[in-house]
Amino acid sequence: MYVLIGVGLVVVGFALRINPLLVVTVAGIATAAIARIGPVEILNAFGTGFAGSRSVTTFVIVLPVIGLIERYGLQEQAKRLISRLKSMTTGRILAGYMVIRQVTAAVGLNSIGGPAQTVRPLIYPMAEGAAVERYGPLSLRMRDKIKGYASSADTVGVFFGEDIFVAIGSILLITSFVDTTYGLALEPIDLALWAIPTGVAALLIHAPQLLWLDRSSRAWPLRRLRRRRRPVLTAEWLYWLIGAFFVAIAVHILRDTEHPRRLGSAAFWGLLGISFFYGTFVQSGQAPAWLLGIVVLVMVVLAGFGRVGRGKGRTTTPEERTSLAERFGNKLFVPALVVPIVAVLIALVGPLISIGGEPLLAEGSATLTGLGISAIVALVVAMRLLRPPSPAAPPSLGVPLRESSRLLEAIGWAALLPQMLSTLGSLFTQAGVGKAVGTIAGWVLPEGSLLAAVAVYAIGMAAFTIIMGNAFAAFPIMTAAVGWPVLVQTFGGAPAPIFAIGMLSGFCGTLATPMAANFNLVPAALLEMKDKYGPIKAQLPTAGLVLLVNIGVMYVVAF
Incomplete structure (x- = not known):
């Protein structure tokens, strides 16, 4: 019964609003110690747990392209576009997106959407634009409400759609x-x-709440509206690419002498990147997991004791983004749409391709491979589209790195x-x-x-x-x-x-x-x-x- 102390530590830590990374780490170590699990086994658990769950962080691969096209006015253009479609309301946009998200998840296409891929660059700006067009300027409180429901449309849709797919x-x-x-x-x-019954129930319960946003918004006065064959390609290449991305972010932060937590933040993201590299060898059994466990605990200490922070995140001003949105227009949507389109194509076609009688993609890696390739293609497309002269300088590779650093540091230790x-x-x-x-x-x-x-x-x-x-x-x-x-x-x-x-x-x-x-x-x-x-x-x-x-x-x- 004493092993339940770990559960109690999680509850108490959450109630006291202690950093969740510290709470989870302490609860895990305490539970293992009570159960007389040795120190090396505990470190092995942290190492193998980290290496085996790297896929949950793959969403960061789209941050460079999303940050770049946002810099050039993507959200402003999304709002301008939706203002021309008079029949579209905030509730209809979010409910429609939820249906699409649930249906695509039910056929295994999870990675074509998500908070980074679609909600931030497309869905939320369109939903907010529809509200502004109907009701005028929105308060920060109302904007937050729309953001919360935009996120919920994605999460509820994917959660209660994905289990209908047999290979999830x-x-x-x-x-x-x-x-x-x-x-x-x-x-x-x-x-x-x-x-299926739960999926249908979730749709019938949550979609009306999204549609009700239109009525609740209308009711607010303006003053308040403010056999396995060996595959040619596994998902490890993507983990190495993400690791390199984290290391590049660390170098970028280290060079920023005005960063309030420069050394701690650089160390955190750098260690995270190295851990993605090392995790490959842990997963294949070529390296000990306990060493990665030590690195993970160091990252927890850095984050838990406030050594990881945010820089100033320099980017274009709202006025510059509005001007850039007018110049580039609907071209700004192209890179954002490349991500789901290419990801779907690879997820569907990739498993069918063989080279020399061997499958091109490892079993279960098609979705991650599609996400990685689509992010690269979208970044190349964005760099090409944004080359014409503009009020801001044409983008170099340093621009998407700076913009993605701004977005990644907003997420922080939660990653x-x-x-x-x-x-x-x-x-x-x-x-x-x-x-x-x-x-x-x-x-x-x-x-x-x-x-x-x-x-x-x-x-x-x-x-x-x-x-x-x-x-x-x-x-x-x-x-x-x-x-x-x-x-x-x-x-x-x-x-x-x-x-x-x-x-x-x-x-x-x-x-x-x-x-x-x-x-x-x-x-x-x-x-x-x-x-x-x-x-x-x-x-x-x-x-x-x-x-x-x-x-x-x-x-x-x-x-």
Whole structure:
């Protein structure tokens, strides 16, 4: 039972608003120490956890092109364009985007959208432009509200669409964990089919909230509206490219003598870049993971004790961007649209290509490869388009580096949090947190009450995800505690709907926690929101209602 102290540390740290990186690290180390896991094993866990979860940071590869075209007035042009489309409203734009995001996620095209790829450069400016066209100048509070809902449209759409695709990470996690641990043989298609009811419910619940933005905005007075064959290409090239990007950012910061946290910030981003390189050898078993674990802990110390900060972020003025938007017009949309188009083409065509009888792309790497190549192509296109004479100097490679540094420093240490949470889940599982939770669940559950057992499993998935920031980490714990021994073995439930809906219940928790940095804190930082919890506030009603739907569906169909 003492292993639950780590869970308590996370809760207390969150309540006291201590830096989440420090909280997660201390909770993981404390839990492992209580479970008598040795120091080298703990460092190995941090190293392998970081190396194995590098994919969650791949969104940064699009920051150079996004920063560059923003510098030249992309957002201003998006607002000008939408002002000409009188039938488009803020709610319709966001609801339409959510539908597109959910449908594309359901067929495995996750990386064609996201906070960096589409929300910041396109969706939010269009949504704000529609509001300004109808209601006039907006207050900072109303702008923040639109930003929060723009982020929520992306997150809710992808979360409750992706599990309908059989080859997504959550489906593969369920099958691998359950099949290995309990000797079942679940088919991914069976799990994916049970994700459809929740996906439909999420759409029917969240889309009306987005459409209601138009009515709520109208009601505000203006004064308030302010067999595997060896593949030719794996995803490691992308991790090395991202590592080089982080190192370049570190050098850029180190050369900025006016940066308030120059040495600490340069060290943080430089170590992060080197860790991406070294992670390749950890994943292949050619290098010890404990060394990477030490580097990760050094980064946590730098971020946790305030040694990582933001520079002045010099860029064009609003007046210059407006002038540049008028000069370049709709050409500014071309690089932004290149990212999803090229990513989709590679994701669809890449797996079909072979060289010498060997597949070109490693299994499961097509989406990441598409994202990386599309970012490079989009940057080249942007550099070419912006070469004509303009009020600002034609861009050099230093310009996208400076602009991406500005965006990346706005995200800050939150870029590392998802990988730390992956490590925390691993340490919790090794320490036996799931067994301890199962013991408590046995005390709490009324004997013979199926509805109570279903509710405890679904709500427990959401609660542990809120604490750990990761439904993937919560799933083994709650499944070992309640899902398998109580719902499947005691009540004879069908494993496929129980585990599929259980994972989706965890996603409801992701919508409601700042610990899920990639989906909640990072969008708020990218959109430069005053209220960093704006995306969470926009998602809370949907999270609660979808969780209730999940409990009802599981109770009806799984037994």
